[in-house]
Structures are given as C-alpha cells and as structure tokens.
Amino acid sequence: MSKLTTKEEYADLLSRYDAFLFDCDGVLWSGDDLIPGAKEVLSKLRSSGKQVVFVTNNASKSRRSYKGKFDKMGIEASESEIISSSYAAAVYLKDVLKMPADRKVYVLGMDGIEEELNAVGIQYCGGTDPDDNRFLPALDFSSLQSEEAIDPSVGAVLCGFDMHMSYIKLAKAFKHITRPGAEGPVEAGKKGGGCHFILTNDDSTFPAKGGPWPGAGSLSAPLIFASKRKPTIVGKPHQPMLDTIESIYNLDKPRTLFIGDRLDTDIAFANNGGIDSLLVLTGISTVEDCDKQGIHPKYVLDSIGNLNV
Amino acid sequence: MSKLTTKEEYADLLSRYDAFLFDCDGVLWSGDDLIPGAKEVLSKLRSSGKQVVFVTNNASKSRRSYKGKFDKMGIEASESEIISSSYAAAVYLKDVLKMPADRKVYVLGMDGIEEELNAVGIQYCGGTDPDDNRFLPALDFSSLQSEEAIDPSVGAVLCGFDMHMSYIKLAKAFKHITRPGAEGPVEAGKKGGGCHFILTNDDSTFPAKGGPWPGAGSLSAPLIFASKRKPTIVGKPHQPMLDTIESIYNLDKPRTLFIGDRLDTDIAFANNGGIDSLLVLTGISTVEDCDKQGIHPKYVLDSIGNLNV
Known part of the structure; x- marks a missing residue:
C-alpha cells in the first residue's frame, strides 16, 4: 500500500x-x-x-437513467461506459447462465431492472406488474394457489432494490426458488424444475436523502432466510x-x-x-x-x- | 428418551x-x-x-381470534389458556421490559398483535395504520423525513407476521432501531434514545393453504441485516x-x-x-x-x- x-x-x-x-x-x-x-x-x-x-x-436504475446523474453533475459519460448491478445481472443471466428464451425471470425490483432485461431480450414477470404490487387480504392465500400465480416457466428469480416490495412478491419468489428441482439446471422447453436465484447486490443499506435506508441486500434477506438457498450475488x-x-x-x-x-x-x-x-x-x-x-x-x-x- | x-x-x-x-x-x-x-x-x-x-x-392472531380455531375443531379452550407469541410479546414488553406509558411500540404486524398490545395497555403505531400500508413513489423518500414520520416517542419495534409489510414499515422500523442511543435504556418522559427490538418469533415459514409461505422470521430478516442489531425473540x-x-x-x-x-x-x-x-x-x-x-x-x-x- x-x-x-x-x-x-x-x-x-x-x-x-x-x-x-x-x-x-x-x-x-x-x-x-x-x-x-x-x-x-x-x-x-x-x-x-x-x-x-x-x-x-445501484440496481434501482437502468444505465440510461443513471446517466442522468452524470448529466446533472456535468460529467461526460455514455451509457456504454456505465455498468450498474441491474445491467450486469441481465448480462449475467443472458451470457453466463444462458437463460433459455422461453423461460422468464421473476423480478423483485423496479423498472430499472426491467429495462435492462428488455435490453438483453430476457422475458420477465413480477417487478412493476400492478398485480404483484398490491396488498393481499390478511391471511388470504387463495390468489397464490394457481399455476397462473406461480408461473412454472420462471427460470430465475432476480432480486434488487424494490420500494414496492410486497408479501405477494416474496411469496411468489419463495415458491419459485423452493419448488422441486429448483437447484438443478434450467432447461429450455421445460416448465418447472431449475430456477436460478440471483441478487443484483447485497448492500445492506441504500444511500438517499435522510438515509441510510434498507438496501437491496436487506430486501432479499427474507428469501434467503425462508428458502435456505444461497443466491448468486452479482454486484461488488x-x-x-x-x-x-x-x-x-x-x-x-x-x-x-x-x-x-x-x-x-x-x-x-x-x-x-x-x-x-x-x-x-x-x-x-x-x-x-x-x-x-x-x-x-x-x-x-x-x-x-x-x-x- | x-x-x-x-x-x-x-x-x-x-x-x-x-x-x-x-x-x-x-x-x-x-x-x-x-x-x-x-x-x-x-x-x-x-x-x-x-x-x-x-x-x-402464531403471531398473526390474537388469543381471541385463535380461540376460533379451537371452536371450529370442537375443542374446549378458554382465551386464558391460550398463549400466542403476539400475546407473550405484549406481556414481555409490559412486565419484563416495563415499557413506559408514554412510549409507543412500532408494529410490523397485523391486527392480532395490536389487539394484544391494547389488552395490556401499550400504545402503538405502524401496524394496520393505512398511512404505513401503501407503496411509496419509487425512489421518493420525502415522506420519511419528518419527526412525524419517524416518531421519537417509539420505544420498541415489534415484528411479527405481516402480509402487509411494506418498504415504509421497514424503513421506519430501521430508523427507530438504529437511531443514536437505540441500544440503551428506554426512559419515560424522554423522546428518542433507547429502542427495544423484539420479534414475536423467528419461524422461517408460515403454514397455510398451499404453503409453506415466508414466515415472521423471514419478514424481520431485512431489519436484522440492515441494522446489524440482535433482536430479542419471544416465541419458541x-x-x-x-x-x-x-x-x-x-x-x-x-x-x-x-x-x-x-x-x-x-x-x-x-x-x-x-x-x-x-x-x-x-x-x-x-x-x-x-x-x-x-x-x-x-x-x-x-x-x-x-x-x-
């Protein structure tokens, strides 16, 4: 040193x-x-x-929206020079895990993650879908019982920072990563079975006005505690x-x-x-x-x- | 054996x-x-x-509503024979921690917990309050900045099973248990400072139709991960x-x-x-x-x- x-x-x-x-x-x-x-x-x-x-x-934003910060600070930067954990996670799913085109990613996160998944051409569900961004009636699990609710074509759960986290999202993500064979390979043309479990990053807190506030690592803690699975963590x-x-x-x-x-x-x-x-x-x-x-x-x-x- | x-x-x-x-x-x-x-x-x-x-x-219900299960099963039971972790937590706050009458409990939980806190005469906030059961606009922390939002008269955070958990509740609870002096004594007539951190129980999953589903222990995991504090856990x-x-x-x-x-x-x-x-x-x-x-x-x-x- x-x-x-x-x-x-x-x-x-x-x-x-x-x-x-x-x-x-x-x-x-x-x-x-x-x-x-x-x-x-x-x-x-x-x-x-x-x-x-x-x-x-930072997994709350896409590269495109993170570039806005550079613009605001008057620093020259192009999108292609920015690597956010949301983008790195999308690339990791695509290039390293080779997510089959017919399998989806269940997102516990915001539109920045969805934008990056779109950019690499990976299908997703959850995330900002209004259906998963609501409060279930207390102790009523009936809407979580169908195959439509727990989509067997999901081949990965991707967890990032999500100010709209909900019990629905946790419950669905939990079912995906604990279904029979979830720790096995994710195969094209096959429903169920393998399901990757990925975190954009495991920062315990998030810096923002009045912060620190609970961060992406904290929001994924319920899934790790409930499932006992060890996720792959993408970020620094x-x-x-x-x-x-x-x-x-x-x-x-x-x-x-x-x-x-x-x-x-x-x-x-x-x-x-x-x-x-x-x-x-x-x-x-x-x-x-x-x-x-x-x-x-x-x-x-x-x-x-x-x-x- | x-x-x-x-x-x-x-x-x-x-x-x-x-x-x-x-x-x-x-x-x-x-x-x-x-x-x-x-x-x-x-x-x-x-x-x-x-x-x-x-x-x-089970911390989702009060003793009164849990008795309904006994009635349904045709088993004789009186409320006074039932000890739920929600009730035990209320009694623990009252009798063991001797929560001062002018300090509140911030609840991450449902009405069963509130009912038991009422029964022992402890003030609370959070829980089923509609203000804390909503989604914040993404990346907008402005509503969490005031003393009204993070009430300094809170002397304990009590976490149980909550199907209406939200980022607001996590963020508020996090601020209470990490404020300066939070690990110190909770004193009457004093705002801020000491704040207990209590879990009704740390069951990783909750048994219900189609379950297991993420349980109270999983829902409190973000607070433990973000705050690095070790809570007192009441239940078995x-x-x-x-x-x-x-x-x-x-x-x-x-x-x-x-x-x-x-x-x-x-x-x-x-x-x-x-x-x-x-x-x-x-x-x-x-x-x-x-x-x-x-x-x-x-x-x-x-x-x-x-x-x-």
Whole structure:
C-alpha cells in the first residue's frame, strides 16, 4: 500500500494502466457535490486514450437513467461506459447462465431492472406488474394457489432494490426458488424444475436523502432466510460484476485499475478479482480502516482531483 | 428418551405432571383434521384437575381470534389458556421490559398483535395504520423525513407476521432501531434514545393453504441485516415465551410437561427451559430426527390420542 503524493507518482500511475474503473459516489461526487477536479481528471484520461468505466451497485436504475446523474453533475459519460448491478445481472443471466428464451425471470425490483432485461431480450414477470404490487387480504392465500400465480416457466428469480416490495412478491419468489428441482439446471422447453436465484447486490443499506435506508441486500434477506438457498450475488464485492466488465471491455487485467472509496466493496472487489486498486479518501473508508478491516489497496490518494496536475 | 407404549406408562405420565403445555398444529390437529382422541385426552386432563395451556408461535392472531380455531375443531379452550407469541410479546414488553406509558411500540404486524398490545395497555403505531400500508413513489423518500414520520416517542419495534409489510414499515422500523442511543435504556418522559427490538418469533415459514409461505422470521430478516442489531425473540424455542407462561400460571417446573411435534421449536424450547418434554409423531419430526438434530425429548409417543385409555 503506497500513498501517492507527488506529481511524479501521479504521472507514473497514469502511465501504468490502460483502463480505469470508477466507483462513483464518494469518488467522483459526494451526494450532489462534485469532487473538485474529478471532471478534469476524467477528461485527461479520455484525451490520453484511456478506457473509463463507471461501476455502480445501484440496481434501482437502468444505465440510461443513471446517466442522468452524470448529466446533472456535468460529467461526460455514455451509457456504454456505465455498468450498474441491474445491467450486469441481465448480462449475467443472458451470457453466463444462458437463460433459455422461453423461460422468464421473476423480478423483485423496479423498472430499472426491467429495462435492462428488455435490453438483453430476457422475458420477465413480477417487478412493476400492478398485480404483484398490491396488498393481499390478511391471511388470504387463495390468489397464490394457481399455476397462473406461480408461473412454472420462471427460470430465475432476480432480486434488487424494490420500494414496492410486497408479501405477494416474496411469496411468489419463495415458491419459485423452493419448488422441486429448483437447484438443478434450467432447461429450455421445460416448465418447472431449475430456477436460478440471483441478487443484483447485497448492500445492506441504500444511500438517499435522510438515509441510510434498507438496501437491496436487506430486501432479499427474507428469501434467503425462508428458502435456505444461497443466491448468486452479482454486484461488488462479488465477482460476476467483474466477469461482466471484463467480457464487455476486453480488459487486460494487469493494465486495469479500480478506484473506489469503500474497502469492503470497492477495494475487496478489485483485490478478489486480481486487479490493482486505489482508495480515495473522499468517501467512506479511511487509511486506519485498512488494518482494522484487513483490506489493503495497492494505492491511496487523498482525492481523485489530485491527479489533475 | 423413552418411547411410551403401555397403559401403565400412560397412566404414570399423567400422574407425574400437574401442568400440560401443548403445541397445537401437529399435536391436537393437523391442518383442519383433528388428531383422533385428542379431544378426549384434553377432557380427561381437565377432569383430573390438570392445568392445560395451548402454546402457539402464531403471531398473526390474537388469543381471541385463535380461540376460533379451537371452536371450529370442537375443542374446549378458554382465551386464558391460550398463549400466542403476539400475546407473550405484549406481556414481555409490559412486565419484563416495563415499557413506559408514554412510549409507543412500532408494529410490523397485523391486527392480532395490536389487539394484544391494547389488552395490556401499550400504545402503538405502524401496524394496520393505512398511512404505513401503501407503496411509496419509487425512489421518493420525502415522506420519511419528518419527526412525524419517524416518531421519537417509539420505544420498541415489534415484528411479527405481516402480509402487509411494506418498504415504509421497514424503513421506519430501521430508523427507530438504529437511531443514536437505540441500544440503551428506554426512559419515560424522554423522546428518542433507547429502542427495544423484539420479534414475536423467528419461524422461517408460515403454514397455510398451499404453503409453506415466508414466515415472521423471514419478514424481520431485512431489519436484522440492515441494522446489524440482535433482536430479542419471544416465541419458541426462545425463553421469553416460557418466562411469560411461568409468570402467568405460576408453574411448578418439575411438574410441567411440554408436548410438541417439532424438535427444533417445541422440544428445544422445553429442554432449554428445564421442563420435561414429550414428542408426538403426528407432525413434523421423527424419532430418527432426534439423533440427526441432536435434540432429545424425555418421552416419545405415537399420538396424543394414545393417552385416551
């Protein structure tokens, strides 16, 4: 772990890597405030021909709507440079799990996830469907008894952040992931049997005005507790997110750097995935936290803005 | 562990105990079917002057409405003989935690819990309040910002089974149990600070038509995951339920027997609490499960009906 403090060290850092992966909140901005110099550093990277990628666990939004945040902050970014856990989950279902075209994904999440599933051409149900966004009459399970209610063509349950979570959605998702053979393979042309269980991310809390508030990891906790199944978790610090990024951008790992403000998500993510990491001190974690948490970045930098020299 | 099979053993069992605590489903009935002989055995115990108590983790109902099940099955029972986890939680808040009269309980649960809190004279909010039983606009946390929304007079969060669980309720409960000083004492005449965190029970699933369905323990999982707090759990196999029963009925522990069909809830509950236990084989657990789970009842009996001799 080395703290970068001189112009020479900054220049050396930029020359060592071709791709720069950024966590956003706490690195480029803090809430609604831009980190001074962040914009200029990104421009500098672009003009030096570096690949920049923005990596967020936020599963409430699609890449398209998350780009709105960049626009608001006045930071140049294209949709294709943004990797959200909702998008990574959709790509994971499509490319890694090879979800058959005739099987659906049951969504416990909002329209950002649905938009990303649409983008990769995967069928889904649940989510924002008004039928699943209502309160059942107390102790009345009658509407959950039919094959129509618990659709046997569902081949995966995908859980993200959902402010419209409901007992109906939990109950249906629970039935899918516990049906006979659910832990087996998901086959095309076959109803029932295999059903994947995927979380976009397992962040316990969600940052928003007045927060923290319960996050995607908390909202999926009932399903894990009730089903005793171990889900595949896509987002940082888990590896499916990095696998997705690697496959999309054709990264050369030794020449890729991840920059983040949290040891337990960002830095652990890079370290576990075998890419170099840089901790900036404009967000959650401090240098003292490194020993406490036993997670050490390759580099430490006061602020991303320091690279603007 | 001894299997009771003869008339002499049955008679000996009845003479050894003054109080008989019964789990209900799997012991007295199975779903909507009465266990043959159960009714007659209860009558026999009553006519011999024994105390009978019905102990259920079901937190969806008050004792009053749970008595309806006994009426439907044609089994004699009075409200005062029924201990549900909703009632035990109310008594625990009142008598053990001594909730000050000016502090409220925030309820994640249904009207059965509210009825029991009313019965012991504890103020509450949340629960069936229409304001907390609705969907927030997606990503809009504005209605959760005020002191009115997160009432500082709340001194406990009580979580039970709630088919109307919502993000609002989770978010409010989360704020109560994580506010500064929440793990400290709950004082009368003081707002904020201490806030107890109580679960009626931690059953992962709930038995109902077409079930199992996610249960009270699953519905409280988001709060535990998000807050990192360890709640007090009232229901079987945890001890607050037994403390409540003991205090209400003035039990003589060596002359008290618990009868149940599940090792991990019923038999563990009795064993942990230092009272004798009897496993009946008309429900969930088998004799083989005893070694597998490492939980051993004092007695095993094929069916409660066998005692009808």
